[in-house]
Amino acid sequence: MKNLVANFGLLLLSLLLCCVSLLTSADSNTSATCPMDLSYVLRIPWNQSLCQKLQPTENISVTAENVTTTQSCCQTLLSLFGIGLAQHLKETSLFNLPDLPTSTSCLNDFQSKITALSLPTTLVSSCFSPVQFVISPNICAHIETTKDWVNELGPTSALDSGCKSDLTDLTSCDACVSAGYQVQKELLAIDGNTSQAKALDCFYFAVLYAAGIVNAYGPESVGVMTCPLGLQLNSEEGSGDKGHSRLVFGLTGAGVAVVVMSCLLGMYFWYDRRWRRKKGEGSNLRYGHDLEEQGSKLRVRPNTGSIWYKIEELEKATDNFSQKNFIGQGGFGMVFKGALVDGTVVAVKKVVESDFQGDAEFCNEVEIISNLKHRNLVPLRGCCVVDGYEEYDERGSQRYLVYDYMPNGNLDDHLFPSGASGMGKSPLTWPQRKSIILDVAKGLAYLHYGVKPAIYHRDIKATNILLDADMRARVADFGLAKQIKEGQSHLTTRVAGTHGYLAPEYALYGQLTEKSDVYSFGVVVLEIMCGRKALDLSSGSPRAFLITDWAWSLIKARKVEEALDASLSKNDDSVNSNPKSIMERYVMVGILCAHVMVALRPTILDALKMLEGDIEVPAIPDRPTPLGHPSFSGNGKNFSISPALSGPQLNSKDMLR
DSSP states (O other): OHHHHHHHHHTSOGGGHHHHHHHHHHHHTOOOOOOSOOTHHHHSOBOOHHHHHOOOOTTOOOOHHHHHHHHHHHHHHHHHHHHHHHHHHHHHOBSSBSSHHHHHHHHHHHHHHHHHTTOOTTHHHHHOOGGGGBOOTTTTTTOOBHHHHHHHHOSOOHHHHHSSSOTTSHHHHHHHHHHHHHHHHHHHHHHOOOOHHHHHHHHHHHHHHIIIIIOTTOTTSHHHHHTTSOOOBOTTOOOHHHHHHHHHHHHHHHHHHHHHHHHHHHHHHHHHHHHHHHHTOOEEEOTTSOOSOOTTOOEEOTTSOOEEOOHHHHHHHTTTTOGGGEEEEETTEEEEEEEOTTSOEEEEEEEOOOSOOSHHHHHHHHHHHHTOOOTTBOOEEEEEEEEOOTTTOTTOSEEEEEEEOOTTOBHHHHHSOOTGGGTTOOOOOHHHHHHHHHHHHHHHHIIIIISSSOEEOSOOOGGGEEEOTTOOEEEOOOTTOEEOOTTOSOEEOOOOSOTTTSOHHHHHHOEEOHHHHHHHHHHHHHHHHHOOOSEEOTTOSSOOEEHHHHHHHHHHTTOGGGGSOHHHHHTOOTTSSSHHHHHHHHHHHHHHHTOSSGGGSOOHHHHHHHHHTSSOOOOOOOOSSOSSOEEOSTTSOEEOOOTTTOOTTOOGGGOOO
């Protein structure tokens, strides 16, 4: 209790210290009972792993990993406490607790439940102050009760239509989250204050209203806990002895069924393959549907939009993968332009190498990608897997991915035109650059928050951003994408990506989080706004150009305008109000996203809000140690490579894919 009071006192101005002491004295003599039943903390299978790693002590060293772990644990506890607050809202119509003693009592009760789970006894006091859960008209739009909510927003809002159904469905969850942001904007407009703190408070109110009032299944339903409240659950945990018994019997029955079906399918495939060998044909694997020949008719896999093509169809579309249809070297393969029988123009990637260990894993990845539907992602139309037999088929095992064709190529060709692909391309205008940056941010936001489990792209760079006929950006090439499992804060994986775009913590330690994509996005923003490559090794010396170091030096020297591409200064868009300040804001967001410290980077959602002007760009935090040092020799534009990117003898041939 003393720690809570001390934390509370630190948050107030020094002029109110006497009032705080009086309030503390009154609080200690007042017995308050928490009106919330927090027993669910012990009942629901929430993921405790992040908080188990957190051991707050006086002497713990402050590192990026510690900060990130603390933030993740506190966010988990806030989501967990939010279940009780949503239920309290449903029962009392109050968005928060009525007074400070009640809030203190509830946090003490909350900590007692946390302690019963063998978690640290100071977690709650480390994350929260009692005052933050006390109701006040100053939190968001003067709202304290559901009656106030209705008075300000009307009897129905976007939440009522977007969050009422079962939110375990990904589409429903996406609609609910979108509705939350829409209502947040309406609340901010009513409040008149658009600061980042106010934006968080209003979104917090929208989440509580969706969870406690709107959703038909209630705050403790899996959909509400995992979607608007964002709580990670351990899906593998059972629900008591009865549930365990059902699970055992269910798995036993399922095991017998799997064995029987495996035998039958094994015999079928063995006879089918033997028959094909006699015919001297390669086997065209079509996972998930009938293997019988169906002529040239397209075969759509059930439950997905992916089409499984025959190799003959793709060979005909690309004129047998002729050189004249070759349009580029993508990640892990060559890309060819083709025209299907119905006239649809497509891009066919012939996969040369990848992380995929086998056809089954490849097909699983295809199914994940084919279910991604967003206007800022390149649609995957389908794929083809050919398992050739050496005695009959010289082609061997081959894999192909079929995408919609993007007529305006990739972003790199427009930013840095060279060769045939860059001929005739004029510099991108400011409106085009702005649109492309926002499109990429929205595509990444969908991958991180619009699907569950979240997907990390791992290879965001200019060549993987394609432009459609309207010059709208679409994120492409998911060859390195990883889908994080429920409950994981990060992945530890083999480092893959492209030097210059790799986040330092990922390049050095293989620690992959959503912030790794944010770093790469920040580098792309700087490339677009500055008109310079992320990493230039053309000088052949260690003093290579690194855009993050260069832009950082200009920002610290208060010369942001010097970082802008010269063509933007010449073509100043007078239609926009004060466009130079907007351009400089984009540069600031880029350098913030590409900050060396993981914890100091914004999420992609916050970065998008900063770009759109919904929240202010905070002051750029200093780096703990400089990643690279400016070398002001020559024209002052060459910089040493950052240690996070340097190797024994780094050159373009040594770059990771």
